Amino acid sequence: MFSTQEQPQTEIDLAAAEALLGTDADRFRHDYLEVRGLRVEFDGFVAVRDVDLTVTQGDLRFLVGPNGAGKTTLIDAVTGLVRATGSVSFGRTELLGRSTHRIARAGVGRTFQTASVFEELTVLQNLDIAAGARRRPLTLLRRRQDTPEAVERALETVGLTALRDVPAGVLAHGQKQWLEIGMLLVQDAHLLLLDEPVAGMTQAEREETGALLRRIGSQRVVVVVEHDMEFLRSFADSVTVMHQGRVLAEGTVNEVQNDPAVVEVYLGAPAAESGAAPAKPATTEGDLP
Ligand SMILES: Nc1ncnc2c1ncn2[C@@H]1O[C@H](COP(=O)(O)OP(=O)(O)OP(=O)(O)O)[C@@H](O)[C@H]1O
Numbered sequence: 001m002f003s004t005q006e007q008p009q010t011e012i013d014l015a016a017a018e019a020l021l022g023t024d025a026d027r028f029r030h031d032y033l034e035v036r037g038l039r040v041e042f043d044g045f046v047a048v049r050d051v052d053l054t055v056t057q058g059d060l061r062f063l064v065g066p067n068g069a070g071k072t073t074l075i076d077a078v079t080g081l082v083r084a085t086g087s088v089s090f091g092r093t094e095l096l097g098r099s100t101h102r103i104a105r106a107g108v109g110r111t112f113q114t115a116s117v118f119e120e121l122t123v124l125q126n127l128d129i130a131a132g133a134r135r136r137p138l139t140l141l142r143r144r145q146d147t148p149e150a151v152e153r154a155l156e157t158v159g160l161t162a163l164r165d166v167p168a169g170v171l172a173h174g175q176k177q178w179l180e181i182g183m184l185l186v187q188d189a190h191l192l193l194l195d196e197p198v199a200g201m202t203q204a205e206r207e208e209t210g211a212l213l214r215r216i217g218s219q220r221v222v223v224v225v226e227h228d229m230e231f232l233r234s235f236a237d238s239v240t241v242m243h244q245g246r247v248l249a250e251g252t253v254n255e256v257q258n259d260p261a262v263v264e265v266y267l268g269a270p271a272a273e274s275g276a277a278p279a280k281p282a283t284t285e286g287d288l289p
Pocket residue numbers: 042045047065066067068069070071072073074
């Protein structure tokens with residue numbers, strides 16, 4: 001033991017700590033999506049009600065639920081495609097009430113159930129157009145000699161570098177989905193909402209997509225709407241289960257699989273004493289437990 005006088009002199013080297021840990025801005029940059037009290041109504045029918053949802057960067061979140069649970073409507077609300085009340089914030093920006101264009105500019109991107117790429121344009125051209133969506137008009141007018149670095153990086157990330165000059169129309173189904181994800185990356189989307197990204201994919205494509213989503217999910221906020229339960233079990237960090245417009249359960253795959261309310265909804269077990277409406281019978285694409 002050292003006495004007070006014998007203790008060796010130490011000095012914290014703040015500059016070294018900064019170099020090691022990054023600046024405060026880097027260290028504490030941790031994007032998250034925060035949804036509070038979200039409600040969407042279509043002519044009196046409430047498709048989404050009282051939804052609270054928090055998804056942080058690094059937590060690959062799957063959003064599941066039987067058909068008609070409100071999953072796509074929730075994504076539509078976040079991206080400004082349908083009117084909603086409540087609050088949706090990303091990066092301290094309130095998104096509700098903004099136009100779809102301004103929401104995209106706030107770093108929010110989505111894919112749809114069917115890929116929407118320009119089939120007659122090449123992979124590179126598709127990415128270039130997506131990159132242009134974030135450029136200011138003056139920059140767009142300037143001719144560019146080289147492929148922008150962000151486009152090169154996106155090509156590598158989604159594994160399409162070798163196919164850069166191929167028309168998007170000839171890509172395999174899975175590759176088109178990857179191109180769409182690449183387009184979100186070059187738009188600098190930091191919140192990615194993906195609607196059934198592996199629907200119609202081969203097993204090999206699913207696995208590659210899962211690995212891709214994990215890679216992206218470590219750096220950006222990613223929410224995946226998916227019916228494919230095998231895919232979910234392999235790649236989800238956490239799961240939110242929706243039913244009849246509400247959040248029914250949330251947790252790890254194991255937690256939600258063992259949640260009695262989820263089992264009831266998916267397997268159509270007798271409704272609880274509350275007199276809740278009988279659950280929809282499970283579909284082949286929704287056999288969570
Ligand atoms: N534009 C609309 N007008 C009226 N009702 C709508 C509209 N869009 C969705 N709905 C209804 O809202 C409910 C939720 O639909 P939504 O598509 O969000 O469900 P989902 O969970 O994505 O289902 P699925 O898994 O089948 O895609 C459904 O009852 C649907 O019929």
